Every structure is written in C-alpha cells, then in structure tokens.
Amino acid sequence: xxxxxxxxxxxxxxxxxxxxxxxxxxxxxxxxxxxxxxxxxxxxxxxxxxxxxxxxxxxxxxxxxxxxxxxxxxxxxxxxxxxxxxxxxxxxxxxxxxxxxxxxxxxxxxxxxxxxxxxxxxxxxxxxxxxxxxxxxxxxxxxxxxxxxxxxxxxxxxxxxxxxxxxxxx
Numbered sequence: 001x002x003x004x005x006x007x008x009x010x011x012x013x014x015x016x017x018x019x020x021x022x023x024x025x026x027x028x029x030x031x032x033x034x035x036x037x038x039x040x041x042x043x044x045x046x047x048x049x050x051x052x053x054x055x056x057x058x059x060x061x062x063x064x065x066x067x068x069x070x071x072x073x074x075x076x077x078x079x080x081x082x083x084x085x086x087x088x089x090x091x092x093x094x095x096x097x098x099x100x101x102x103x104x105x106x107x108x109x110x111x112x113x114x115x116x117x118x119x120x121x122x123x124x125x126x127x128x129x130x131x132x133x134x135x136x137x138x139x140x141x142x143x144x145x146x147x148x149x150x151x152x153x154x155x156x157x158x159x160x161x162x163x164x165x166x167x168x169x170x
Contacts, residue, residue, distance in 0.1 A: 002061035003106045007050045008071065012057050013038050015068040016045070019093050027155045029093075029131055048073060052118060053088065058107055060098070070094035072107040074115075077124060087122040088115065092134075104137045112141060112169065121170045128153070129161035143167045 008016065021035040048055035058070040070093060077087040090111055094103050115123055125143065127134045135145075147164035154160070 001101055001103075003058050003069075003103055004061045005056040005058045005072070005107060005110060008045070008048070008055040008057045010045075012068050012071075013041065013045055016055075016057065016071050016093075017041055019068070019070065019095050022096055023093050027158065029128060029134065031153050031155070033155060054118070056107065056110075058094075058098075058103055068095075069098040070103050070107065072111055074111070074118065074120070077122075086120060087124060088118070088120045090123055090125045092125075092137075100133070104134075105140070108137060108141050112167070115169055122166060122168050124164060124166045127163050127165060129163050135163060135165065138165045138167075141167070 017036060017038050020030070020041075024030045024032045024035055045055065047053070053074040053076065055073045056071060057068040058072070060066050060069050073091045074088040075091060077084040077089045090108070092104055092107055112123065115121075123143075124146070125134075125138055127138065129135075129148070143165040144167065145163055146166040149162040149164070151159040152162050
C-alpha cells in the first residue's frame with residue numbers, strides 16, 4: 001500500500017471523529033468513555049496549525065475513494081506551558097481496516113522527519129501499557145520508555161497503566 005498525508009481541513013473533521021470514536025469503543029487507546037461529536041472536537045481541531053502543531057490526515061494513494069483512513073496530531077506537551085514549546089505529544093489513530101498495514105509507521109516516520117521544521121526537538125506519546133502494538137510501533141521508530149504510571153486510568157472497571165515514550169530529535 002502507498003499512503004500520502006496532508007494537513008487536515010474542516011471537512012475532514014467528521015471522518016476524524018468517526019475514526020476516533022472507533023478507537024474509543026475498543027477501550028484500548030483512549031481514556032474517553034463515550035463517543036465524541038464533531039462539535040465537541042471543533043475547538044481542539046482549530047488549535048492545530050500547519051506551521052506549528054499540525055493535524056495530518058492520511059489517505060490510501062491506491063484507494064482515494066476510501067477518504068481519510070487515519071490521522072496524526074502534534075499536540076502541546078504538558079498543558080501548553082511555554083517552556084515545553086520544543087516538545088510535541090503525538091497521537092495517531094487509524095481506521096481499523098488500515099491497522100497493521102504500515103500506515104502508523106508511515107505517519108510516525110513523516111512526523112519525525114518533519115518535526116524539526118516545526119521547531120520541535122522532542123516528541124512524546126502516552127500509550128496504555130496493554131497496547132503492545134503501539135509500543136512496538138514507537139520503539140521501532142527509536143522511541144524509548146521514559147516513564148511508567150501504574151493504574152492512572154480507569155475505563156469502567158478496568159484500570160490501565162500508562163507508558164510515556166519519547167525521542168529526542170536533535
């Protein structure tokens with residue numbers, strides 16, 4: 001498969017929300033307990049800018065009719081405090097049909113390559129410890145385990161540990 005990515009535009013928001021809600025339902029990679037809506041995500045979506053903290057959508061270059069099949073966001077680290085401006089927290093969500101098809105690898109590789117042009121020197125991700133496929137994805141891209149937070153999340157009756165993965169780019 002061949003993938004391409006671009007900056008997300010407002011008309012992509014419904015598909016972004018759809019993909020995110022599919023992830024919420026799995027209880028494997030999001031702390032949200034209920035599906036979100038386009039309106040609820042609009043404010044967060046508008047905070048992304050192509051020149052500083054982009055939100056990218058991915059498409060299957062061989063099946064453009066599928067539309068957006070995944071996305072990657074560069075998010076502020078630690079509540080947008082100015083001293084952390086060199087660090088971005090990454091989030092990747094893929095449509096289930098495109099998981100384990102190297103789309104995550106493609107997006108993460110592109111994020112690492114592009115981050116320095118955004119003034120980003122450090123990239124991080126927080127991942128449920130039980131989400132071994134995501135931990136492997138980030139590890140293969142040179143991320144290391146920088147932290148471990150036991151039982152910091154509860155989804156209904158199941159508690160989750162959180163792993164902080166990081167990589168210095170410079």
